[in-house]
Amino acid sequence: MKALLMLENGMTFEGTGFGYEHDVVCEVVFNSAMCGYTELLTDPSYAGQGVVMTYPLVGNYGICYDDAESTKPWLGAFIVRSVSGIASNFRCDVDLDTYLKQNKVPGLCGVDTRALTRVLRESGTMRGMIAYGDKVDLDSMKKQIEAFVLESHVPAVSDREGKLYGDGPIKVALADYGVKHNIIRCLVKRGCTVKCFPYDATLEDYLAFAPDGVMLSNGPGDPQACAKSIAELKRIYAHGIPTFGICLGHQLMALSQGCDTYKLKYGHRGINHPVKDLSTNRVYISSQNHGFVVNADSVNPAVADVSFISMNDGSVEGLNYKNGKVFTVQFHPEASSGPLDTGFLFDRFIDLMGGSRI
Incomplete structure (x- = not known):
């Protein structure tokens, strides 16, 4: 079926529908990864977003359920240049088109994604709408885009189920803001028992588990919208529990300690982003997926030091807090998909909780 993408600036891109052909309004962002679309589709941090893949061919190895980062795909729409008609992979469980149909995710292919990406880089992330059919009402699309509010x-x-993973001697309470499964796997393989807590859990909820440490997960959207979580993290910090935060968890902890955050023009989304460790001057390649960052000027040196910065734009990529019990990073050290350069940060967390017991 014919389909049309309209951006909030009025630009349109024609293509062909695939997956679940149903009109959708979403925030349009781009990802520069050349592989890992199964992990991307199931990353809860993309909830409500229409993701444009800059790599031109997607779907060639199908969908492998074992690679999923959550129980289902969360993104609002999937926008690609070309969808492979053949899924060639001995691990393939289902082809991409069928997977999107099964999970009701709209798809759009045949779009000049490089031109679209340049628009998003130059003008910034925008709201957009995908409409399907031979004839679409442009005025109606424009009104729906204007009425769309990012939530x-x-x-x-x-x-909210409080699931338990692993059976190791180290107990980790995981604040689930939209956790990727590989964060849990990285902890379990290091001898941890991980219990998930909902985003609005209280300090008392965590303490009832008697954890050795708290893990703050990734998640979608504007961190300043998570007021209750921020308030509880302020209490967790004051209690002195060893804490490691990733992505949204990094931002929320920063907000709880008086820092500010702001929205990037077009975000960092891909698996080849260089970050610099300021303590060693060593550069690592990282996996990233975020639209907001901590404002460096708002970091109180009496509270925290900037530990990592982005080599692309100089933005804050990590914080070490002066209480000696908390550190956070903006990038994804669990890197699924992506490079494994910064997996040592999980070992650092284990050391912060008293070291390995296995």
Whole structure:
């Protein structure tokens, strides 16, 4: 079926529908990864977003359920240049088109994604709408885009079941703001028992588990919309529990300690972003997926030191807090998909909780 993408600036891009052909309004962003679309589709941090893939061919190795980062795809729409008609992979469980149909995710292919990406880089992330059919009402699309309000998806992606993973001697309470499964796997393989807590859990909820440490997960959207989580993290920090935060968890902890955050023009989304460790001057390649960052000028040197910066734009990529019990990073050291350069940060967390017991 014919389909049309309209951006909030009025630009349109024609293409062909695939997946679940249903009109959708979302925030349009781009990702520069050349692989890992299964992990991307199931990353809760993309909830409500229409993701443009800059790499031209997607779907060639199908969908492998074992690579999923959550129980289902969360993104609002998937926009690609070309969809492979063949899924060639001995691990393939289902082809991309069928997977999107099964999970009701709209797809758009045949779009000049390089031109679209340049628009998003030059003008910034925008709201957009995909409409399907031979004839679409441009005026109606424009009105729907204008009426679209970006909402916090954290309550929807956070797990409320209190699931338990692993059976190791180190107990980690995980604040689930939309956690990627590989964060849990990285902790379990290091001898941790991980219990997930919902985004609005209280300090008392965490303490009832008697954790050795707290893990703050990634998640979608504007961190300033998570007021309750920020308030509880302020209490967790004051209590002195060893804490490691990733992505949204990094931003929320910073806000709880008086820092500010702001929205990037077009965000960092890909698996080849260089970050510099300021303590060693060593550069690592990282996986990233975020639209907001901590404002460096708002970091009180009496509270925290900037530990990592982005080599692309100089933005804050990590903080070490002066209480000696908390550190956070903006990038994804669990790197699924992506490079494994910064996996040592999980070992640092283990050391902060008293070291390995296995």
